[in-house]
Amino acid sequence: MAYSSCTLLLIILCFHAIEAQPLHTAKLLINASNKLGKQIPETFMGVFFEEINHAGAGGLWAELVSNRGFEAGGKNVPSNIGPWTIIGDESSIHVSTDQTSCFEHNKIALKMEVNCDSSNSCPLDGIGISNPGFWGMNIEEGKKYKVVFYVRSTSRIDLKVSFVGSNDGVKLASTNIKLGNDVNASTWRRVEHVFEAYATNHNSSLQITTNEKGVVWLDQVSAMPLDTYKGHGFRNDLFEMVAALKPRIFRFPGGCYVEGKWLRNAFRWKETIGAWENRPGHFGDVWGYWTDDGFGFFEGLQLAEDLNALPIWVFNNGFSIYEQVNISAISPFVQEVLDGIEFARGSPTSKWGSIRASMGHPKPFDLRYVAVGNEECDTQQNKFIYEGNYPKFYDAIKRAYPDIQIITNCDASKEPLNHPADLYDYHQYPKSSNYMFNLAQVFDHASRIGPKAFVSEYAMTGKESGRGNLLAAVAEAGFLIGLEKNSDLVEMVSYAPLFVNNNDQKWNPDAIVFNSHQVYGTPSYWVLSLFKESSGATFLNSTLQTNSPTLAASAISWKDSINGKSILRIKVANMESQTVNIVIFIEGLESSVHLSWPRKTVLTSSNPMDENSFSNPNMVVPRESILDYAGKIMNFQIDPLSVTLFDMTMY
């Protein structure tokens, strides 16, 4: 049941007043013996990366130039060159597009006709074009940036390439590129220069200017910071945020992004591999923005590897949101998938594996899971087509790669599937905190015969969740405790969406919020961090006795990888607006085993609607304290609306 706005107001007003009186009590009985516990799958906690909210383009993918090949305006000319802008007026410069690029998959190039020169009205700083990146490029003093572009010209000409503050025009780095007498209009030349910035501005542009007369064509203009994760092109701060969650699986590249509203705008993996200059890019019509596809299929696999997570490729299965390919025409889509698997894990001498090798990764990627599309089995009409086409994919993949685990998106939690699958996909976006919390029980009575569940998308949404607040996070923690309890059936879990560029939010809420230079986690992100040790841990047998309907608790144990010591962790999610008094009884431990180093970690705040922000990124974050006692019987006060961990070392 959702909180109405009046109830919410009451919760907010009463929050502190009621805090002092623990009305609810609970007993948590834990048997800490590993023998009675069950192992949570190694793959349990993962992440789902979708190109939504500029997660990749203008996000994790560190490319600073937006629309680097001038293709975003379409294949026809004249075309819109946005977000590029022109520096100079009509009398001095004429900019247009034509189809003369040297790259066969993206023919659009930019033509710049300059009619002024230094002795004839050209401004000192020149005229030309400017790219604002994705709501401003982050240029930082002392950092290096590699700029590459392709150019041809009718005559010798000097170009100035600069990073400039968008708001103040202050230059942050600049160089002159001289195109000498050997230039000609028919030969493209590649220009590369590494800049070291001598000042910082988080809202900068890249400018290519001249104050000489002439005609110049430009194409494939890229600006990459040299400082990316392992030089793989991933923005360090965003990579670290994901890595800190220790994800074991990495689902990508969507979501609806994989499908497109129309198939012509779906994610086509073959268009996203190979040299970046030759990638056509595409308009992701579901989330309404262009991507140059710098972050493509290869980069997704690479990112999974860098995160030490197993990739899960969601492939397009001939479905878009408005179109479905009939079974009689599905075989090219099946072949496309087989080629994609070969690209990911085929030998470096195979047709597609050799392209992967040429991109610097001869070793196959560890692709063990693929998902047959996304959310297509949810209406009667689509289900019929989905189930008709599905065996074509399933049989072909299993024939060629018997070990690959195949994920259907038909929900097997309520009724058995009519087709074979290793896992089934399960999504939930409730708009009420109570509903979210109570979903903890959704798998309690689901069939244990048949495929396992992959809860690949979940989050509390709607008004109650604000832009990602404490209330949503606690409700989600309750849900996750339920999934842990059912982890004999639930093999993997991932929150969605993972990222949002704060300048263009297409979906709310999200786990990680960023702009050109800042990042913070929403409370939901911090809940994920509280569950990161669950993968591969032992779920201990425990019973919660309580008169509170919205209290959940679980206990896990695992061996610390650094000191080899066993840790016992108790998690409690309290959705009540009141303090709960909990008594914990731990049994099943040998008498020689002691509990020590007790630590308590609490995620809470004074208001259910509290959120983090760029100005206050740590308003709702886990806070750790040392406790002075750990024993087999303990009594704790659990804060209202909180997620609390108790960690103890067992030795």
Ligand code: AHR
């Ligand atoms: O996570 C956002 C979207 O929600 C995904 O693209 C889609 O699978 C779901 O409907």
